[in-house]
Amino acid sequence: MQTPAQDTATPGTNPFAKQKSHRETKESLIKWTLRSATYVILIITASIFTHIFIRGAPVVFSLTPPFINTSFLTKLPETLHVLEDKQGKKYETTPTGVDVIKKQLGDNLRNEKTISYSGGGILGPIVGTILLVGVCVVVALGLGIASAIYLSEYAKQGKFIEMARLAILNLSGVPSVVFGLFGLGMFVLSAPKITSHPLDRSLLAIPLGFGEYISFEGWDTSVLAGGFTLAFVILPVVITASEECLKAVPQGFRETSLALGATKWQTIWKCVLPFAMPGILTSSILGIARAAGETAPIMFTAALAFKDKLPWQGDTGIMGIFTQSVQALPYHIYTLSARIPQNEYSERAQYGSVFVFLVLVMSLAGASVILRRKLRAKYKW
């Protein structure tokens, strides 16, 4: 009779015991490296958001009723005046309040400081950003969806179309400041416009016969020029996303529609676009959120450091809103943080603007998520 080998049959030992090796250590090391990389990103994001929230939220919200500081959202930016009397007491006031306080203090005034743009609110920049984004959305979606439809439904796939695609992709790699300069040259200085008095610097003025000219003299720095420039920044995103969404609509829908006698356009309009639209909109909204945050493209084309009027104030009419320059949030933040001397009084407007801006962008992103959920549920196949 043979006795079984000792090492396999000894009672009390585990035949399935773990083999000692460095493999496990290596595995867990890799896992922890990858995990910590993820966490680093998470921590950085969280700290940016918390920082802005902690410093910015008190500017807009308060713990005492009415809990919201409306003046920051409803007033235009103005210069903050800080007066100090000889006892060291400080008075923060608006430009109009300065004289009153000065009169009160009389000889007691020791020191006066002015901090540009740091008083009042940021209504001007908010309105400007909304207008710019509005023009940008119309232009980018219009041009982008139209060309996506052409590329995916009509164009014969070939070398030329491949080149067009490549060009569109490359467009997304162009630095945004280049877009800004392009906008300056294209929309601000040379875009066509109908006018009765062409400027001397107009590149070309074509008379229309009834006293009006089509003059290639540009739209000046204006909402229109800025919106168009921003649109070109996000066009690659819109076109690429739209094309993907159009391709995702099953070919069967198109064939069925055509087989029922619909024309190509009827098919696209009724059977392709409606089902691609949820995707197009959601990815475009994300692109738009990016456009809202761009500073460089609007720097030369639309934005002003300061303006004491809202676009519709004054007798410019509806079109006038779009033909004048505005303040915009990203540019306002840039001005506040880089163009004026920094001190304890400038912080309020800085963090407040960043906070409001962040909330705006996040609500755009949130809207896109909600929209996608809703439309997905409606158009499922």
Place this chain on the structure above:
Amino acid sequence: MVTTYPIMMSTVAPKKAESGVATPPAAAPEVSEMASETSSPVSNAIITVKDMDFCYGAKQAMFNVNLNIATKKVTAFIGPSGCGKSTLLRCFNRINDRIPGAHISKGEVRIKGKNINEEDVDLAQLRRQVGMVFQRSNPFPKSIYENVAYGLRVHGESRKSVLDTAVERCLTHAALWSELKDRLNANAMGLSGGQQQRLCIARAIATEPDILLMDEPCSALDPIATSKIEELIFQLSNDYTVVIVTHSMQQARRVADDTAFFYLGKLIEFAPTMEIFSNPRQKQTEAYVRGQFS
């Protein structure tokens, strides 16, 4: 039976036919020449295919097909995958035009006596009269009502009364009205597979076509749904000319009046269904219907 038999095709004198069978695909033209000699149009043919070659770009997919399809009968196309039966079906409403490079390189397809590939044929009008049901049931993700009304809407019909009548007529015809009349506004994607396919049939007959093309309409359905569709096809043949492509020989046997067998892009045999299955003249047909290859 044979006297009313609408057409014929490459069935020739048995001797010749055998030689045709023996020839590999490369020798196709021989078979087709014989075919064109013998095909004789019948008076009640609604679709006539004459000496047709079809190419996808440089690749030839169909070789010298001659075929007459009779009015208000069910004609089945059978054959192994890649034999060209779907390609031919898709020629009848020119939906092949969508595929770049696909074209009829020789011969012609006539429907109601008109060559449908001529310049003056309006695709919308052609497709309105030649409806099609696809392999995958693909209702639009819209309401049941809108699915059926789609064909009429694209042809410019917007009067509610007309659409209502049409929707009821088509759903009744497709044996769906009693099931669905209370939820016409529900999304069609919520229907079962068989209901979806019947809805697709209802949608296809809404434009009142003369011909209904069906490209393997039951291949994605379970047996019960399949038998309902087959029953429907049988009834539809009272009013429509039905051409159905099918993978299932049993289905062809059950629903079709005439059956055409295709192999490697050639029409091998076209005869009344009974004849194809019980007494095929070609060896290939016999081998196929006996299940010796597929």
